[in-house]
Amino acid sequence: MALLPILQYPDPRLHKVAAPVQQVDERIRQLVRDMAQTMYEAPGVGLAATQVDVHERVVVIDISDEGNDLHVLINPEITWKSEDKQVYEEGCLSVPGVYDEVERAAKIHVRALNEQGEPFEFDAEGLLAVCVQHELDHLLGKVFVEYLSGLKQNRIRTRLRKQQREAERELDQV
Ligand code: GNR
Numbered sequence: 001m002a003l004l005p006i007l008q009y010p011d012p013r014l015h016k017v018a019a020p021v022q023q024v025d026e027r028i029r030q031l032v033r034d035m036a037q038t039m040y041e042a043p044g045v046g047l048a049a050t051q052v053d054v055h056e057r058v059v060v061i062d063i064s065d066e067g068n069d070l071h072v073l074i075n076p077e078i079t080w081k082s083e084d085k086q087v088y089e090e091g092c093l094s095v096p097g098v099y100d101e102v103e104r105a106a107k108i109h110v111r112a113l114n115e116q117g118e119p120f121e122f123d124a125e126g127l128l129a130v131c132v133q134h135e136l137d138h139l140l141g142k143v144f145v146e147y148l149s150g151l152k153q154n155r156i157r158t159r160l161r162k163q164q165r166e167a168e169r170e171l172d173q174v
């Protein structure tokens, strides 16, 4: 098991488009274990492979309070979205300290492969639907702040670049 470093916005690698997994093998299962550990440690309710600089379609999600309900989604696709929308205050492990409202489909139907490479499907609503849509955006190179106004995006970029410079300076001092 290993904790993986999480890319921080505005890193250009967050905008790469992930390729489908060709074969669900031991390499992918190891990636899933490392991503799950990284998500739980953060802590977060989801993590896309893009965020750990692996550009393949792999997502882990656990929205349970106890952290005992891991969803592993390989090559996930949203096959249906409801017309009705919900607004949720989102955050992202790649955009620390930023929370803002995003409107997305309220209900979705999802198709994916599990860790054995077997297809499965499920319906999602509420936080799970938010999270699946947020993670699938990551696989397409899209970060939730891109739904916000250009002004907000500029402010967020400036603030995070400054934070990252200061964090590096602290490290240099030791
Ligand atoms: O931990 C996370 N919380 C969260 C809250 C509201 C909407 C989406 C999320 S996902 C986020 C983890 C993350 O960045 N996944 O990509």
Ligand code: NI
Residues within 6 Å of the ligand: 091, 092, 093, 094, 134, 138
């Ligand atoms: Ni995110």
